[in-house]
Amino acid sequence: xxxxxxxxxxKSFGSTEVLKGISLDVANGEFLSLVGSSGxxxxxxxRIISGLETPxxxxxxxxxxxxxxxxxxxxxxxxxFQDYAxxxxxxxxxxxxxxxxxxxxxxxxxxxxxxxxxxxxxxxxAEMAGQVEQxxxxxxxxxxxxxxxxxxxxxxxxxxxxxxALVRNPTLFLMDEPLSNLDAKLRVKVRTEIVDLHRASxxxxxxxxxxxxxxxxxxxxxxxxxxxxxxxxxPPATLYAxxxxxxxxxxxxxxxxxxxxxxxxxxxxxxxxxxxxLSHGFKPGTDLIVGLRPEALRLSAPGLAQLRPAEGPELQLxxxxxxxxxxxxxxxxxxxxxxxxxxxxxxxxxxxxxxGVHKIALPERLSLHAPxxxxxxxxxxxxxxxxxxxxxxxxxxx
Amino acid sequence: xxxxxxxQSVALTAKLRQTLGQIRPAHVVVTLVLxxxxxxxxxxxxxxxSSSLKPAAEVYDADFSIIPKTFAGVKNYSxxxxxxxYPRFMLNSLIVCVGIxxxxxxxxxxxxxxxxxxxxxxxxxxxxxxxxxxTIPINVTSIPIYLGLVKVGLLDTYMxxxxxxxxxxxxxxxxxxxxxxxxxxxxxxxxxxxxxxxxIVLRLILPAALPAIAAFSVFSFVSHWNDLYWPLIVVQSQxxxxxTLSMMQYQSEFDTNYGRSFAxxxxxxxxxxxxxxxxxxxxxxxxxxxxxxx
Numbered sequence: 215x216x217x218x219x220x221x222x223x224x225k226s227f228g229s230t231e232v233l234k235g236i237s238l239d240v241a242n243g244e245f246l247s248l249v250g251s252s253g254x255x256x257x258x259x260x261r262i263i264s265g266l267e268t269p270x271x272x273x274x275x276x277x278x279x280x281x282x283x284x285x286x287x288x289x290x291x292x293x294x295f296q297d298y299a300x301x302x303x304x305x306x307x308x309x310x311x312x313x314x315x316x317x318x319x320x321x322x323x324x325x326x327x328x329x330x331x332x333x334x335x336x337x338x339x340a341e342m343a344g345q346v347e348q349x350x351x352x353x354x355x356x357x358x359x360x361x362x363x364x365x366x367x368x369x370x371x372x373x374x375x376x377x378x379a380l381v382r383n384p385t386l387f388l389m390d391e392p393l394s395n396l397d398a399k400l401r402v403k404v405r406t407e408i409v410d411l412h413r414a415s416x417x418x419x420x421x422x423x424x425x426x427x428x429x430x431x432x433x434x435x436x437x438x439x440x441x442x443x444x445x446x447x448x449p450p451a452t453l454y455a456x457x458x459x460x461x462x463x464x465x466x467x468x469x470x471x472x473x474x475x476x477x478x479x480x481x482x483x484x485x486x487x488x489x490x491x492l493s494h495g496f497k498p499g500t501d502l503i504v505g506l507r508p509e510a511l512r513l514s515a516p517g518l519a520q521l522r523p524a525e526g527p528e529l530q531l532x533x534x535x536x537x538x539x540x541x542x543x544x545x546x547x548x549x550x551x552x553x554x555x556x557x558x559x560x561x562x563x564x565x566x567x568x569x570g571v572h573k574i575a576l577p578e579r580l581s582l583h584a585p586x587x588x589x590x591x592x593x594x595x596x597x598x599x600x601x602x603x604x605x606x607x608x609x610x611x612x
Numbered sequence: 613x614x615x616x617x618x619x620q621s622v623a624l625t626a627k628l629r630q631t632l633g634q635i636r637p638a639h640v641v642v643t644l645v646l647x648x649x650x651x652x653x654x655x656x657x658x659x660x661x662s663s664s665l666k667p668a669a670e671v672y673d674a675d676f677s678i679i680p681k682t683f684a685g686v687k688n689y690s691x692x693x694x695x696x697x698y699p700r701f702m703l704n705s706l707i708v709c710v711g712i713x714x715x716x717x718x719x720x721x722x723x724x725x726x727x728x729x730x731x732x733x734x735x736x737x738x739x740x741x742x743x744x745x746x747t748i749p750i751n752v753t754s755i756p757i758y759l760g761l762v763k764v765g766l767l768d769t770y771m772x773x774x775x776x777x778x779x780x781x782x783x784x785x786x787x788x789x790x791x792x793x794x795x796x797x798x799x800x801x802x803x804x805x806x807x808x809x810x811x812i813v814l815r816l817i818l819p820a821a822l823p824a825i826a827a828f829s830v831f832s833f834v835s836h837w838n839d840l841y842w843p844l845i846v847v848q849s850q851x852x853x854x855x856t857l858s859m860m861q862y863q864s865e866f867d868t869n870y871g872r873s874f875a876x877x878x879x880x881x882x883x884x885x886x887x888x889x890x891x892x893x894x895x896x897x898x899x900x901x902x903x904x905x906x
Contacts, residue, residue, distance in 0.1 A: 266800050287806030299801035303819045316806030324811070378805075 216276045216385035216418050217242045223272035225258055232258050234442040245412050245419040247429035250439035256422045257390055264293050264388050276385060292379035293388040297395060298371045300363040306374050307346055307359040313382040314342040349381045369400045389421045426466055438462055460596035463505050469546055469560040472506045486553040491527035491586060503592045508562040510588040514581045529584040535576055664688055664874035671870040688875035705854040708773045709836045713829055715778040724787030725813050745781040758845060772846040783828050790824040791817055830891040834884050855880045
């Protein structure tokens with residue numbers, strides 16, 4: 215149980231600045247994901263939290279206690295590594311007991327062969343073995359306790375690593391891409407197991423991943439990191455619907471968000487020859503970018519089912535279809551705006567809407583309908599324009 | 613051959629032809645080169661054993677033969693084994709070799725761990741220094757070390773025999789290469805679990821590095837057992853003499869009994885021959901693991 219507070223963390227390796235002032239609060243019992251593409255500094259941040267790296271500047275607090283200068287073992291954190299990092303020549307039981315041995319036994323009693331020379335510690339040893347047994351049962355690996363890591367499958371090793379982290383009752387649970395070495399099917403399974411573990415233990419989790427699906431499905435909040443700065447920290451749904459910048463919008467969501475460059479005019483936003491029915495009162499001549507999620511777009515064409523009339527203003531564009539990905543339950547259509555062929559578009563549609571069309575055969579020329587209520591608008595530097603101020607301006611214009 | 617029936621003989625000929633068909637000129641050349649190489653290595657040894665069975669006069673006989681004309685083996689070997697405190701020499705050799713090896717491991721393992729796994733200022737220069745030291749032969753440092761030992765009055769002691777070899781740059785380099793392959797994440801996990809660096813070395817690195825340590829141990833033991841140069845310089849009294857050095861006793865300016873010298877050489881090499889036969893794998897790995905011969 216712990217609240218983690220990072221303030222203004224800086225870290226450089228040589229001349230490369232990896233972290234450029236990270237401030238972050240993780241609430242007690244929260245599951246926070248650190249997401250970002252590789253090299254964004256997320257693993258370094260996790261290592262700084264664990265104490266394996268020291269920040270150049272900034273402070274780390276756990277439950278209000280300063281941890282910045284403390285060694286990893288003094289912080290009461292547990293960490294699970296991408297490659298599991300099990301001790302290769304020790305059995306599963308020995309692996310899992312190691313953090314307990316290190317925390318409870320004095321140095322002389324940890325030396326090899328001291329088991330027989332320190333009989334007064336036997337009850338303590340038995341108690342630790344009992345704890346290992348209990349955690350092993352919880353993770354369903356109690357039948358593997360006498361095996362060595364080399365004799366285990368990837369999923370089993372992952373569970374042993376989780377067990378080794380759990381057994382010491384950590385205040386903070388750190389995970390560094392723990393699922394990326396598992397195959398796709400097992401990954402989904404362990405994903406739910408970790409979520410269950412979080413719920414059952416009530417511990418604070420900090421979870422590093424480059425996989426947005428993991429971040430979106432598992433976490434209470436997601437912290438999106440890019441080039442050493444935090445772009446946005448928000449619950450997954452907020453991050454998806456209200457991205458604060460183009461980078462966030464592009465990173466979250468698959469297929470990627472559609473981005474249309476437009477220019478503000480007194481009567482609306484101009485996209486090529488089309489005028490978007492959005493009068494937000496932007497200064498005429500301003501270049502803006504309109505973001506539309508692929509699943510917000512609808513298609514119509516002769517031979518397809520009629521669309522229900524949209525609520526609110528809707529943009530209609532002619533589109534040239536380039537390719538179709540059939541994912542079974544849904545299809546993804548790739549194409550371009552007819553008037554602006556270099557603007558790629560992605561449309562996601564439920565397959566049932568295709569009214570019994572099993573083999574997808576869409577005509578090349580389609581009509582695209584985009585409800586403007588779902589649009590997010592960014593300035594030319596990629597910063598989200600405050601929805602409130604946009605609404606206010608719209609009102610003022612009306 | 614009369615008991616081989618016709619079909620059998622046909623089958624045999626076919627098999628022979630098949631075997632001969634697989635022989636390629638390249639194989640013949642390789643085998644020949646290996647044979648010559650092996651002969652060059654083994655012939656001096658055979659010569660030594662043969663000479664150890666001859667009386668002194670026959671060793672230099674122009675009419676050389678492997679089989680001695682006059683058999684003096686019993687006399688030569690009993691002179692070596694019983695005419696001098698031979699067990700004492702063996703014990704001295706053992707003390708020196710084990711002592712050197714123990715301190716070498718004690719110094720090389722922590723140094724190699726630091727060079728392999730720590731980033732600190734000057735670590736690259738230190739590693740460069742270690743590699744550069746690999747190129748310095750003992751002959752260069754022997755005079756200053758000798759003078760130093762004279763100054764502190766340590767000549768003719770076990771310490772003086774072992775001292776120059778306590779730090780083996782070869783071992784540091786070998787172990788460093790080996791430790792570098794040890795996954796960093798396991799070391800990190802150990803740090804999070806609360807292990808100190810010494811415990812990381814003892815509990816994790818050493819068990820994983822046993823093959824390298826075994827290989828180096830054999831290597832170090834053999835080379836110091838065979839070392840003649842350094843004991844010859846620092847040892848004067850007979851009770852500190854190593855087995856290898858004891859061979860020199862039979863040499864004098866005027867009259868050297870070569871038969872007995874060769875018998876001594878044979879006896880001295882036998883323990884190493886046994887070590888090599890038992891630990892051949894570790895020995896070969898020791899040389900090939902780092903691509904360096906120490």
